[in-house]
Amino acid sequence: MSGAPRVKELLEIIHRIESTHLSEVVSHRQIILPQLGAPGVAAHEVKRRSSFRVIYGPVRAHDIPEFLNAGMKTSAEMREVNFNLSDRTVLIPVELVQWSPYALAVALVLFFLAGVSRNGYILPGWTGGREVLIVIVAFITGSALTPIFLPWLPGRALSVKGMISGLIFAIVLVFAGLIPSAQTGGQLETAAWILLMPAIAAFTAMNFTGSTTYTSLSGVKKEMRFAVPAQIIVAMLGLSLWVTARFF
Amino acid sequence: MLRYLENVVTLQLDTETCNGCGMCVNVCPHGVFNVQDRKAAIVDKEACMECGACALNCPVNAIKVQSGVGCATAIIMGAIGKKSECSGSCGGSPAANAANKSGSCGATK
Numbered sequence: 001m002s003g004a005p006r007v008k009e010l011l012e013i014i015h016r017i018e019s020t021h022l023s024e025v026v027s028h029r030q031i032i033l034p035q036l037g038a039p040g041v042a043a044h045e046v047k048r049r050s051s052f053r054v055i056y057g058p059v060r061a062h063d064i065p066e067f068l069n070a071g072m073k074t075s076a077e078m079r080e081v082n083f084n085l086s087d088r089t090v091l092i093p094v095e096l097v098q099w100s101p102y103a104l105a106v107a108l109v110l111f112f113l114a115g116v117s118r119n120g121y122i123l124p125g126w127t128g129g130r131e132v133l134i135v136i137v138a139f140i141t142g143s144a145l146t147p148i149f150l151p152w153l154p155g156r157a158l159s160v161k162g163m164i165s166g167l168i169f170a171i172v173l174v175f176a177g178l179i180p181s182a183q184t185g186g187q188l189e190t191a192a193w194i195l196l197m198p199a200i201a202a203f204t205a206m207n208f209t210g211s212t213t214y215t216s217l218s219g220v221k222k223e224m225r226f227a228v229p230a231q232i233i234v235a236m237l238g239l240s241l242w243v244t245a246r247f248f
Numbered sequence: 249m250l251r252y253l254e255n256v257v258t259l260q261l262d263t264e265t266c267n268g269c270g271m272c273v274n275v276c277p278h279g280v281f282n283v284q285d286r287k288a289a290i291v292d293k294e295a296c297m298e299c300g301a302c303a304l305n306c307p308v309n310a311i312k313v314q315s316g317v318g319c320a321t322a323i324i325m326g327a328i329g330k331k332s333e334c335s336g337s338c339g340g341s342p343a344a345n346a347a348n349k350s351g352s353c354g355a356t357k
Contacts, residue, residue, distance in 0.1 A: 147339065215318040216296060219318055
């Protein structure tokens with residue numbers, strides 16, 4: 001529990017006030033801090049140790065003029081953090097950069113495994129390329145499309161939202177003919193991707209929890225308790241079906 | 249308005265101790281608090297993201313919350329003993345990290 005303030009971490013702003021000799025630079029004893037800095041500041045400790053009174057400004061810089069005009073008072077709207085489309089979209093590159101090495105590793109493994117058949121091994125051409133493409137679609141579904149469509153996807157847990165978008169795209173790819181569905185081999189491959197794509201998208205979407213402005217630590221822990229085992233089981237099942245499909 | 253899982257938030261307010269200063273209202277990015285009759289009240293508990301700003305800035309220590317950045321990546325990295333870019337160590341604000349030196353945040357409870 002974080003009841004008592006852990007003073008050591010909160011001294012940063014006090015050190016800054018001291019090292020810049022702020023009290024000699026200005027005659028007043030007020031310091032305006034951005035509101036979103038508050039999880040790392042204890043205003044009453046700053047006051048006690050530096051004599052500066054902390055005033056929390058608005059969340060967004062463009063509200064500063066209005067904040068000043070109102071006598072350094074924030075309105076409820078100024079204090080509210082949103083998570084609208086543009087807020088979500090700017091975070092997508094971070095997700096893509098962070099997870100693309102893993103996605104590419106998975107794609108490469110599937111590329112080479114795609115050469116396995118009952119007649120032995122041949123280096124896969126288009127068949128392997130197709131598997132790579134499907135992995136990339138699943139990855140983008142979880143880390144880019146799920147954040148974009150976040151408010152409109154059903155469920156509250158991000159892994160559930162990711163799973164649903166993964167499932168939608170798996171069905172789309174089956175109908176588009178990218179995932180083969182003919183004969184036993186195709187049916188196994190379809191079943192495999194119907195499991196694998198939601199698992200991949202659920203996992204990457206779940207990791208968007210670190211970027212959102214509304215998910216709590218307790219919630220993420222609860223989500224992970226059911227989502228991670230589910231993702232592992234579904235992925236293992238999907239992978240077994242996928243490997244089996246090679247032999248038909 | 250996006251809402252996360254229900255009935256998980258650890259936020260607690262001790263109304264007895266509260267002096268009605270309104271600092272929690274000022275720092276909360278989700279409008280969780282309101283001050284009525286010189287006492288703070290939790291008016292939207294489910295909106296709490298457990299950032300810990302209210303607890304840290306409460307001059308009379310009337311607020312308790314298990315705070316930290318709710319980040320699956322950090323919890324996974326913590327569980328396998330690696331650090332994540334998402335936070336200094338595991339799923340936490342500097343405050344939460346200090347409270348969890350072992351780095352085993354994924355395994356708590």
